[in-house]
Amino acid sequence: MPITVSMTVNGKAVTGEIEPRTLLVQFIRENLKLTGTHVGCDTSQCGACVVHIDGTSVKSCTTLAVQVDGADVHTIESLADGDTLHPMQEAFRENHGLQCGFCTPGMVMSAVDLVKENPDPSEQEIREWLEGNLCRCTGYHNIVKSIKAGAAAMRG
Amino acid sequence: MDGSSMDNKWIGKRTIRPDGADKVTGRATFGADFNLPGMLWGKVLRSPHPHAKIISINLEKAKAAPGVKSVICSDDMVEFPLDTPVMVGPADMRFVSRNILARDKVLYAGHAVAAVAATSVKNAQDALALIEVEYEILPHVIDVEDAMKPDAPVLHDFLRTGGVDPKPESASNVASRLEFKLGDLDAGFAAADVIVERTYKTKPVHQGYLEPHACLVSVAKDGQATIWSSSQGHFMVRSATAIMTGLNVADIRAIPAEIGGGFGGKTIVYLEPLALIMARISGFPVKMVMTREEVFLATGPTSGSWNTVKIGATKEGKITAATATFRFQAGAFPGSPARPAASCAFAPYEIENVQAIGYDVVMNRPKSNAYRAPGAPIAAFSVESAIDELARKLGLDPVEFRLKNAAKEGTRAAYGPTFRKIGFVETLDAAKRHPHYSAPLGPNQGRGVASGFWFNVGGESSAQIHVNEDGTVTVITGHPDIGGSRASMVNITAEMLGIDYNLVRAQIGDTNAIGISATTGGSRVTFAAGMAVTQVAEKVILTLRERAAKIWDIDLDAVVWENGEASPAGSNAGDFEPLSLADLAAKAAATGGPIAGQISINAQGAAPAFATHICDVEVDPDTGRVEILRYTAVQDVGRAVHPSYVEGQIQGGVAQGVGWALNEEYIYGDDGQMQNPGFLDYRMPVASDLPMIEAVVVEVPNDAHPHGVRGVGEVPIAPPMAAVANAIESATGLRLQDLPMSPPKVLAGLDAVS
Ligand code: FES
Ligand code: FES
Numbered sequence: 055m056p057i058t059v060s061m062t063v064n065g066k067a068v069t070g071e072i073e074p075r076t077l078l079v080q081f082i083r084e085n086l087k088l089t090g091t092h093v094g095c096d097t098s099q100c101g102a103c104v105v106h107i108d109g110t111s112v113k114s115c116t117t118l119a120v121q122v123d124g125a126d127v128h129t130i131e132s133l134a135d136g137d138t139l140h141p142m143q144e145a146f147r148e149n150h151g152l153q154c155g156f157c158t159p160g161m162v163m164s165a166v167d168l169v170k171e172n173p174d175p176s177e178q179e180i181r182e183w184l185e186g187n188l189c190r191c192t193g194y195h196n197i198v199k200s201i202k203a204g205a206a207a208m209r210g
Numbered sequence: 211m212d213g214s215s216m217d218n219k220w221i222g223k224r225t226i227r228p229d230g231a232d233k234v235t236g237r238a239t240f241g242a243d244f245n246l247p248g249m250l251w252g253k254v255l256r257s258p259h260p261h262a263k264i265i266s267i268n269l270e271k272a273k274a275a276p277g278v279k280s281v282i283c284s285d286d287m288v289e290f291p292l293d294t295p296v297m298v299g300p301a302d303m304r305f306v307s308r309n310i311l312a313r314d315k316v317l318y319a320g321h322a323v324a325a326v327a328a329t330s331v332k333n334a335q336d337a338l339a340l341i342e343v344e345y346e347i348l349p350h351v352i353d354v355e356d357a358m359k360p361d362a363p364v365l366h367d368f369l370r371t372g373g374v375d376p377k378p379e380s381a382s383n384v385a386s387r388l389e390f391k392l393g394d395l396d397a398g399f400a401a402a403d404v405i406v407e408r409t410y411k412t413k414p415v416h417q418g419y420l421e422p423h424a425c426l427v428s429v430a431k432d433g434q435a436t437i438w439s440s441s442q443g444h445f446m447v448r449s450a451t452a453i454m455t456g457l458n459v460a461d462i463r464a465i466p467a468e469i470g471g472g473f474g475g476k477t478i479v480y481l482e483p484l485a486l487i488m489a490r491i492s493g494f495p496v497k498m499v500m501t502r503e504e505v506f507l508a509t510g511p512t513s514g515s516w517n518t519v520k521i522g523a524t525k526e527g528k529i530t531a532a533t534a535t536f537r538f539q540a541g542a543f544p545g546s547p548a549r550p551a552a553s554c555a556f557a558p559y560e561i562e563n564v565q566a567i568g569y570d571v572v573m574n575r576p577k578s579n580a581y582r583a584p585g586a587p588i589a590a591f592s593v594e595s596a597i598d599e600l601a602r603k604l605g606l607d608p609v610e611f612r613l614k615n616a617a618k619e620g621t622r623a624a625y626g627p628t629f630r631k632i633g634f635v636e637t638l639d640a641a642k643r644h645p646h647y648s649a650p651l652g653p654n655q656g657r658g659v660a661s662g663f664w665f666n667v668g669g670e671s672s673a674q675i676h677v678n679e680d681g682t683v684t685v686i687t688g689h690p691d692i693g694g695s696r697a698s699m700v701n702i703t704a705e706m707l708g709i710d711y712n713l714v715r716a717q718i719g720d721t722n723a724i725g726i727s728a729t730t731g732g733s734r735v736t737f738a739a740g741m742a743v744t745q746v747a748e749k750v751i752l753t754l755r756e757r758a759a760k761i762w763d764i765d766l767d768a769v770v771w772e773n774g775e776a777s778p779a780g781s782n783a784g785d786f787e788p789l790s791l792a793d794l795a796a797k798a799a800a801t802g803g804p805i806a807g808q809i810s811i812n813a814q815g816a817a818p819a820f821a822t823h824i825c826d827v828e829v830d831p832d833t834g835r836v837e838i839l840r841y842t843a844v845q846d847v848g849r850a851v852h853p854s855y856v857e858g859q860i861q862g863g864v865a866q867g868v869g870w871a872l873n874e875e876y877i878y879g880d881d882g883q884m885q886n887p888g889f890l891d892y893r894m895p896v897a898s899d900l901p902m903i904e905a906v907v908v909e910v911p912n913d914a915h916p917h918g919v920r921g922v923g924e925v926p927i928a929p930p931m932a933a934v935a936n937a938i939e940s941a942t943g944l945r946l947q948d949l950p951m952s953p954p955k956v957l958a959g960l961d962a963v964s
Contacts, residue, residue, distance in 0.1 A: 089243035090236015099889035130236035147230035153693035155233030156470025193865030
């Protein structure tokens with residue numbers, strides 16, 4: 055039996071008729087056609103699907119859409135301010151913090167949440183925070199560098 | 211124009227990649243990001259058994275299920291007789307087609323048996339449960355040792371071991387044997403003062419690309435098809451799909467999605483032919499996306515292996531003889547990288563008496579597929595571990611020992627070629643000089659060194675350059691950009707034309723937009739596409755000079771192209787203000803039409819890559835956990851066209867190698883089922899498992915390439931497993947010969963030595 059969910063996604067009120075078992079990531083990708091949120095594993099290890107729910111990073115592959123009824127959801131598509139990239143996005147771009155770029159949206163969303171909690175994270179703190187975000191391409195080297203630079207830029 | 215000079219403006223610069231903004235904002239479209247109106251979802255039914263005969267398949271109930279528009283099995287695909295190879299590039303369609311839809315037999319748990327396209331994923335999944343397959347279960351065999359036994363269950367009745375004389379009369383699981391040999395082994399070992407002989411084992415590991423396989427296929431009423439998919443080569447997708455579905459090549463347009471990693475694993479198709487057939491039958495576009503579990507169960511890991519190595523050397527440290535035998539798990543169909551393993555094994559060394567033997571063996575596992583420098587990491591783990599032990603026994607520094615035996619220009623490799631200019635010695639020298647090599651170590655810490663080799667390859671590439679009316683330039687190539695190759699193509703184009711990098715944009719052309727371009731793999735793209743782009747830029751420069759000559763009404767020879775503008779060659783040529791690329795672009799219509807060039811080449815002259823890595827570990831004596839403390843990877847890249855992405859390739863290769871060394875493995879039960887098909891139990895390195903990885907780039911230019919390029923992506927995964935094993939021995943005295951060197955194995959080993 056389909057049910058109705060309503061939430062704010064990237065600042066816009068959205069409503070959907072969905073199967074109760076619909077995952078948040080399916081709702082975002084298939085109903086809303088926001089494909090910047092990726093699915094790498096379906097089992098909560100890779101972090102490609104990270105979005106912000108009420109300001110906190112969450113894996114949308116292990117969240118049911120109905121669980122976030124009424125919440126404020128932000129995806130990678132809402133991070134830039136118009137034509138200006140978010141400082142964390144700019145840091146990944148400038149520091150070559152990506153190769154294939156598939157992990158990147160999730161990495162950036164996780165990193166933004168990290169810096170909110172810890173404005174000046176050490177290399178070790180960044181590495182530990184990223185334990186739920188896999189990257190198979192970069193060996194994490196340039197991702198760590200990007201997040202350090204992004205954190206510095208966010209501090210202003 | 212001398213692109214290899216060191217005062218280049220763009221080649222060798224860390225420019226911002228042209229697709230950077232797309233990828234940090236989520237705008238980039240990967241394989242699963244395409245949608246069409248009326249689109250169906252396709253799902254695959256997979257075998258629960260590791261080995262069984264298919265007695266019958268009944269699709270009727272599934273066809274009648276709600277929302278189902280098409281249900282297919284191998285009867286719906288072109289059948290290739292088993293006795294004749296059908297090659298598409300390096301892939302044999304006899305096996306690929308039977309791998310993506312089983313015919314007569316299932317050969318591993320997870321083998322695709324049938325597929326459904328329905329109006330939703332749920333409808334498709336529900337319909338899979340209604341497909342009735344009657345199996346006759348057969349005994350299975352999982353490990354290579356068992357599969358080679360004379361009484362092993364035989365997977366393929368047609369298979370006769372190739373490469374042996376006389377050709378066997380009965381079927382076995384050994385698909386082929388190959389051998390390379392130079393000199394006289396007996397004499398060589400007789401001259402040795404010290405000999406090390408060891409057995410090594412490695413487990414299959416998955417490429418682990420983060421993006422699961424995905425495609426969308428639409429078929430027009432006249433049969434012409436469009437494929438959007440994530441692959442390492444859309445021309446391969448087109449060829450393989452055409453032949454398996456019975457279409458003409460020209461009737462398929464393959465559009466490359468952005469690719470979320472491949473590492474060799476996306477050099478072949480799994481889904482596209484099924485989606486195409488179901489789209490054709492149903493009349494609707496079909497989208498298919500694998501789950502991570504399907505990626506593990508049914509797409510290529512690299513081979514596991516069981517290998518023996520024997521090396522002898524004199525007291526002075528000269529290697530007198532070496533031999534190795536590699537027995538590789540091909541999975542369900544022939545085609546493991548036993549040949550490149552045997553080729554690469556001793557390639558870094560000048561050895562007079564040398565032999566390498568390879569066996570390609572089938573068993574009830576998923577069909578193996580290429581993984582970064584296929585075969586070379588397994589060979590390097592075995593050989594470089596033995597080399598380290600030999601150096602220890604001789605009391606020689608491991609880098610010095612390698613230097614005494616290093617291959618150089620003029621060395622003949624056992625697998626055939628005599629090396630042109632190579633940079634192995636340079637990597638060893640740079641490693642020796644690096645402060646890492648002499649830094650102090652603490653308790654339970656150790657340092658290991660290992661080297662590696664990869665051929666690098668060239669091949670077919672096409673390129674176009676278009677000078678646009680506003681003075682900007684578009685460069686188009688035909689290789690999916692897997693790790694920043696667009697940036698390298700832009701660097702080369704800007705360098706050649708002498709214009710600002712920001713005026714150049716790079717595109718990946720689909721199969722209807724660019725000439726044939728072989729798959730991204732073998733570390734070939736910057737080499738081969740870079741050569742094509744360079745040659746087409748030369749053509750465009752010629753056109754630009756012709757246009758200036760026409761405007762000035764002077765001879766072509768009297769016009770030179772420098773710093774992005776045409777000028778008279780000297781005072782004799784006349785007195786004209788230079789014409790910039792933008793000036794000439796604006797006048798193009800009046801001077802002869804659009805200024806553009808295209809070229810298709812088969813790039814020759816690929817030159818090998820060598821790497822030497824230094825790794826420090828700390829071994830926890832209580833838990834057996836190995837921590838990587840410091841890692842330095844030295845590599846001869848020929849020429850770094852974009853140093854940041856060169857370093858990134860090296861760092862990524864090291865990280866994968868560390869995973870292979872310490873944690874990653876396919877685990878099977880006696881029931882023939884993979885027990886860890888997910889990222890929870892198949893443990894790839896996370897950020898906290900690794901330190902910063904220092905990439906040291908050595909540049910010994912490849913003289914056959916206009917910019918000196920060799921190729922970068924693959925060799926960095928060859929040394930890490932041995933470097934880690936050698937470091938563990940230096941920390942603990944424990945020599946491990948069986949990957950992965952996971953905590954329980956290390957702990958058991960430590961208990962045994964103490
Ligand atoms: S897709 Fe959500 S963690 Fe991997
Ligand atoms: S850049 Fe490819 S997975 Fe991170």
